[in-house]
Amino acid sequence: MAQSSVRGEGTRDRVPHADQADRHGWHDSPQEEGGGEGSGGSNRSGPTARTDARHHGGTPRSGRRGKRRILRWVASVLSLLILGTAGAGYLYYRHLNSNIKKDELNLGKNPMAEHRANAAGQTPLNILLIGSDARNSKANQELGGARETFDGPPLADVQMLVHVSADRSNMSVVSMPRDTVLKIPECTERDTGKTYKATGWKLTNESLDRGGPGCTVATWYQLTGITIDHFMMVDFAGVVSMADAIGGVPVCVRDNVHSRTSDGKGSGLKLAEGTHPIKGEQALQWLRTRYGFEDGTDLARTHAQHMYMNSMVRELRKSTKLTDPNKLRSLAEAATSALTVDTGLDTVGKLYDLAEELKLVPTGRITMTTMPNFYSQRPGFEGKVEPKQPDAEQVFRAIREDIPLDGKASKRKAAAPSKDPAAPSAQIGVQVRNGTYTDELGAAQGRATDITAVLAGKGFTRATAAKQQADPLERTAVFFPSAELEGDAQAVAKALGIPVTSVKKSTEVSGVTLVVGADWREGNAYPKAAATDNGKAPESARPLNGDDTTACMDVQEGFTW
Known part of the structure; x- marks a missing residue:
């Protein structure tokens, strides 16, 4: 973890993490022409x-x-x-x-x-x-x-x-x-x-x-x-x-739909209300359709693709x-x-x-x-999307920890405790850093100081708050540099209710380092949902079950016949 400069807690410095990581995407009409490009946005005019x-x-x-x-x-x-x-x-x-x-x-x-x-x-x-x-x-x-x-x-x-x-x-x-x-x-x-x-x-x-x-x-x-x-x-x-070989995949629309705008844009998909088996060119039209489904965005098209994929698996x-x-x-x-x-x-x-x-x-x-996700306001990328927190991290964590997104049980093994015994709490040195910054909300000020006080109240009297802010970290983590400090790091996590899976070895720290992430922007107790949620996908992820034969696409206003 770089510590080459000392700045206020509102500034940012580097910490180890795996959370951060233009040409534009596809459209659905033979009549659509390429427009001018910027660094991540575009200029448009006309009825669409x-x-x-x-x-x-x-x-x-x-x-x-x-x-x-x-x-x-x-x-x-x-x-x-x-x-x-x-x-x-x-x-x-x-x-x-x-x-x-x-x-x-x-x-x-x-x-x-x-x-x-x-x-x-x-x-x-x-x-x-x-x-x-x-x-x-x-x-x-x-x-x-x-x-x-x-x-x-x-x-x-x-x-x-x-x-x-x-x-x-x-x-x-x-x-x-x-x-x-x-x-x-x-x-x-x-x-x-x-x-x-x-x-x-x-x-x-x-x-x-x-x-x-x-x-x-x-x-x-x-x-x-x-x-x-x-x-x-x-x-x-x-x-x-390959698509034709399946012999037809049932899909459903809640109203008559025709994916065609007044100036000729759209996939050309035309279906009557109800469920229909589609294949060949019509299947391609379904999977390409943006104009005519829900709000006319790529997210609507993705939802339609998920419906098709589930139906195809069943077929x-x-x-x-x-x-x-x-x-x-x-x-x-x-x-x-x-x-x-x-x-x-x-x-x-x-x-x-x-x-x-x-x-x-x-x-x-x-x-x-x-x-x-949410629509980005980043200059040059307006109208693009960024991960919406904490929902996106909830999905990512569930997959990292093998927790089913349908909320049902799955056999999994909890992370093993370290074989290295922890030192007494009063002897464990801990540096606490603020990594709560998100592009949507900014940084939650004073978090390093707040959590240092929480640790001190639990007997970790050698805990100190770093003045410099860490790089953004979506999930709170405890880092340690070598095996002999792993037990100490796990003791810190246990005291705060942080999952042991969030205790990680890093050569970029010189001692036990707690980075308070975007999942803990407020309060003295680590959020129970972040520590123990059953992984069920949040509604913002639009979960769709593979056995759901009732799924049906809403039709966008103005695209019915």
């Missing part, structure tokens, strides 16, 4: 300016780009789910291995923490699904237009973290909006050795162009502290045939249409050709093993969520 200002993607893009992006999103879902339901017949085709492209898991300079085992010695599984908009092949270029973007940098425009619990009883999926404002860590390409320095504020989808998917993984880890085991990145080649698991060997073979060819994976998933056999793990989770224990 108000709606566009609420759209997270920013500057309008070609609808054919939108089609391509949603194709690769479908590929990301199907690549996991088809492999998990189609059976083992296609595994005999060894040449499928050569279809799979490989890349490094983590291009960041910080190694990810190891998983904690549950009571049965099992560990959770986290897979990051990445949808790339790269147009680096003839097949990808032919699936859409936008020739001006053929040589442009790839963007990670779809990002979904799939968490499978250690006991394989439940699955949680968290989508991060593509225009989330964060900081991208330093990333180094393995093949070339080229290093991309850590950035200031950027959009999360730009991480892919900084060495590859391993930088997107590193960005997720820096923001959330979630250890990621694998990634699966997909483009859109061959995805249409795949009950379908008898995927028993045809020829159909399985074509699906396997399409899926493996579309995939780029980390080296831990670089064969069909490994993918099959992964799929077998995914099949263990019943659909009723699948929970789809979106990272809780």
